[in-house]
Amino acid sequence: MNQKVENNLSKFTAKFVELYNRIIPQRKECNFDIYLNDIDNLYPDRLEAIERNSVTALSCSNKLGNFIFGKGFEKNFATEINTRKGKKITLNRCLLDVVSSLKTHKGVYIHLNYDIEGKVNYFDVLEYKKCRKVKEDDYGNEGKIVYRDWSKIERSFSFITERKNKKSKWFFPYNPGTIKDQRLNDSPKSDIPTQIRNYRGQVLYYSLDDKNKEYAHGWLNAQGMNDADSEFRMSLYHNNNIRLGFIDKTILITNGLDPDSEEQFQKDFYGWLGAENAGGVYHINTPFQVEDIKSTIAIETVASSYDPKKFKEVLEDIKDNIRSCYLQIPKILIDDRDGGVFGNSGEAIKEATKVYNAETASIRYEVEDLFKKIFNVEFKIIPIIQEEVSSDVGEELRLKSQAELKGSVGGVSALIELQKSVSEGFTERESAIEIIKEIYGISADLAEKMIGKPKDNTNDNVQPGE
Incomplete structure (x- = not known):
């Protein structure tokens, strides 16, 4: 990363962290009032950018996404759709594309289109x-x-010229009941097949942040953005100190060497150090002659103030502050090198996983409802870890099964067969009782x-009088 890029990134990331109240103003664009996402429309x-450049924030975001996605859908997971x-x-x-947006922004925009029967046949995040x-x-x-790159806006946006400008698009808001009217609006003089083909589709905006009607806040709040930006800086x-060489330097001072001797000394000495280490040593030769051989060579160290x-x-x-922004994600799930009270044992990680799995359950339910709303069928996300059925629940299910078996014809028939087996000596009585x-x-x-x-058959073959 060159200095110009670093400076631009610094300006870009630092500008917002000083704003603790995000503003949603409106801007007139060719007779349309567009809601801006913050004062400069670049929230x-x-x-x-801030999340991506913070190791902790990016790790938390990815981990949150993993827990929301879980193991994917239980049903319909392999069904294909156009994009x-x-x-x-x-x-x-x-599902993965939806989660990729939710894990950072708490919101997602889904572009949908429909077949002639009004069923969704196109899905794109x-x-x-x-x-x-x-x-x-x-x-x-x-x-x-409206869909475009707002960081490169240099002129006003016009819906009139939108079709000629491929970099700028707009879509109808989600409302399945208005599809026919919108198709007619897009292609007023065309037949139905052409209207379907030319229809721009609808965009469904979904937010986990119900308090913000226009745009959701991201998981990183104002303090979280400051902290993530601080971690990056x-x-x-550290990178600048290492890359620019702000480490301890050694100064080598020699006395009384003539030019030829000085050149030979440097050649030999730097040869000993090797090319990779030569940069840490600086050589100075003074023209003064000295009689004390111990004063011929002196070595001084310039200590660096850099402390990692x-x-x-x-x-x-x-x-810690950053992790708190992502639903209090347990530290051990982000940094398993941490010892803590329980150490980094597998059991501790398992318990932390259970805790965060429960914390993210409500989001999975909401995403399931989102897909049900779109496709009008039930969806179930398999959690990343499934809770074991408690012994009480297991016992309840066992008793229910036993009651159904006792009252069934098959259950009675099986008992009769078991009695017969004992009577004929094929099954031991004690075994039958346990069954x-x-x-x-x-x-x-x-x-x-x-x-x-069992019937006693020992006298069956005894003749009278014997």
Whole structure:
């Protein structure tokens, strides 16, 4: 990264962290009022840049995304749907794209299109930072969605010239009930197949942040953005010190060497050090002659003020603050080198995983409802870790099964066959009693009565009078 890029990034990331109240102003663009996302309309760009440049924030965001996605959908995961550029992707891939937006912005823009029957046949997650809303009309109807790179705006946006400018697009807001009217609006003089083909589609905006109607706040709040930016700058400080060579230097002083001897001395000495280490030594030769041989060579060290442990305690506080922004994600899930009270054992990680899995459960439920709203079928996300059924629940299920078995025809028939098997000597009586107790849930006394006693056949072959 060159200095110019670093300076631009510094200006870009530092500008927002001083603003503790995000403003949502409106700007007139060719008779359309567009809601800006912050005073300069670049809040999502800054949020992405700051999160991406912070090791802790990026790790937390990715981990949050992993827990929301879980193991993907339980059903329909392999179903394919059309997306941009004529490609097809699975619904699990759709889920992953939705999660990729939610894990940073708490919001997602989904571009949808429909077949002739009004069913969704196209699904594409738009780049969040490029989407802006148009103000509602006088009747309260939701405004259009404008899609473009707002960081490169140099002229006013016009819906009239939009079709000629491929870099600028707009879509209808999500409302399946208005599809026919919108198709007609797009292609007023065309037949139905052409209207379907030319229809620009609708965009569904979904937010986990219900308090912000226009745009969601990201997971990093104002303090979190400051802390994530500080972590990046601390890393930059260490990098500059190492890259620019602000480490201990050695000065080698010689006395009384003539030019030829000085040149030969430097050649030999730097040869001993090697090319990689030669930069840490500086040689000075003075013309004075000395009689004391110990004064011929002197070595001095210039100590650096750079201390790699300088921000250690502050950095730990910063990391804790950042993790708190992402639903209090347990530290061990981000940095498993931390010892803590329980150490970094597998059991500790397992417990932390359970805690965060429960913390993110509500988000998975909301995403399931989002896909149900779009496709009108049930969706179920498999959690990253599934809780074991408690013994009480297991016992309840066992008792229920036993009750159903005792009251069924098959259950009675099986008991009769078991009695017959004992009577004929194929099954031991004690074994039969245990089977009845375990499978039917019947007490030992009742099981003994039900199975009865084997018939004594020892006198069957004895003749009268014998």
